[in-house]
Amino acid sequence: MSMKEWLELDIDSLELEEVTSLEKKRVKQHVLKSRGKKTGIWKNMAVASAMLIGVTTAAGYAYPSFADQIPFMDNVIQYFSNDDTYKEFDEFSTDIGLTETSNGVTVLIDNAVYDGTNITVSYAIETDKDFGEDILSGGHWFDVKGANGSGGSSQLTKISDNRYVGLATITPSFKGSDFPETVEVTWEPQTLYSTSNDLEVDGDWSFAFSLKRLDGDVRLINETTKTHDINFTLKSVELTDVSTVIAYEQEVSGKLLEKWPEVSPVFKVTDDLGHVYLNGTGGGGFSEDNGKSLEGTTAFGTIQEGATKLIIEPVEIASLGSGKGHSEIQLDSIVIDLKE
Numbered sequence: 001m002s003m004k005e006w007l008e009l010d011i012d013s014l015e016l017e018e019v020t021s022l023e024k025k026r027v028k029q030h031v032l033k034s035r036g037k038k039t040g041i042w043k044n045m046a047v048a049s050a051m052l053i054g055v056t057t058a059a060g061y062a063y064p065s066f067a068d069q070i071p072f073m074d075n076v077i078q079y080f081s082n083d084d085t086y087k088e089f090d091e092f093s094t095d096i097g098l099t100e101t102s103n104g105v106t107v108l109i110d111n112a113v114y115d116g117t118n119i120t121v122s123y124a125i126e127t128d129k130d131f132g133e134d135i136l137s138g139g140h141w142f143d144v145k146g147a148n149g150s151g152g153s154s155q156l157t158k159i160s161d162n163r164y165v166g167l168a169t170i171t172p173s174f175k176g177s178d179f180p181e182t183v184e185v186t187w188e189p190q191t192l193y194s195t196s197n198d199l200e201v202d203g204d205w206s207f208a209f210s211l212k213r214l215d216g217d218v219r220l221i222n223e224t225t226k227t228h229d230i231n232f233t234l235k236s237v238e239l240t241d242v243s244t245v246i247a248y249e250q251e252v253s254g255k256l257l258e259k260w261p262e263v264s265p266v267f268k269v270t271d272d273l274g275h276v277y278l279n280g281t282g283g284g285g286f287s288e289d290n291g292k293s294l295e296g297t298t299a300f301g302t303i304q305e306g307a308t309k310l311i312i313e314p315v316e317i318a319s320l321g322s323g324k325g326h327s328e329i330q331l332d333s334i335v336i337d338l339k340e
Helices: 003-007 254-259
Strands: 094-102 105-114 119-127 149-160 163-173 182-187 191-194 199-202 207-212 217-226 230-239 244-252 262-271 276-281 284-286 293-300 309-319 326-330 334-337
Touching: 094 207, 105 207, 163 293, 217 334, 230 309, 244 262, 244 309, 262 293, 276 293
Parallel strands: none
Antiparallel strands: 094 105, 105 119, 119 163, 149 163, 182 207, 191 199, 217 230, 230 244, 244 293, 262 276, 262 309, 284 293, 309 326, 309 334
């Protein structure tokens, strides 16, 4: 089916497949550059299994918003989240509306947003090849200009024989956690492949786009919780229209690093009404001194209405790396008064 035919499709005739099992499938993809020493989650991020993610391209073709044409693009978030994490995405994201085709695979980019920490992209794929349940990419994942490295995740759902919808999150890391007002992103995959159907397709996909940072309410916290070997400081919390971003830094003793070479935090974040925003989730971090100091950010959805306090519980994962063993170090909680 051509792009024109797809855009003119009678949407009432669409028959969507059950996706319950696919919604549970999340493929984590991480990319880093060889600039500086990445510790914790950055050091362990692998280039393999990069999910296919599209971005805008100067050579692509512009169409009206796909959300206006195809109903599953208008409700892409429903395929990936059972909570309110992305409830504001459609309202505050930027319409991209571009597409590019190579060797029978078309990538349609719908929307993207940059909240000051994460870049989130919704997209769709149409192909005349039988990729089965997954489409993965070789080559390079998203590259953010000026970043020391980047990581993130991507979720892909097959909704019919030759169509997929996806949601990708990219978390770049900048020296000093100094996030720019505008991010410039490029992506040039070289190969698309499927592990379920043993299929590999080479092609020429080359994309680029830029996004302006959403305005947010930044609240300086600078509260420290510590053990004998770890000083963890919650620097700030930023509230945007689509997310909540916490920024932190930590210092780890050389004695602890001799025993556990990688020490990085994960978080449980709740509010005084009982809502859970994170539970054992990390974020992006960067170190230039082999893990002795670490600066990073973690983001989640917007705060539920009526909540007056945010409770952040850091847990340090001290690891030998490569699955050789780890230990968990619980730190005291930090409580933020949202009414201030």
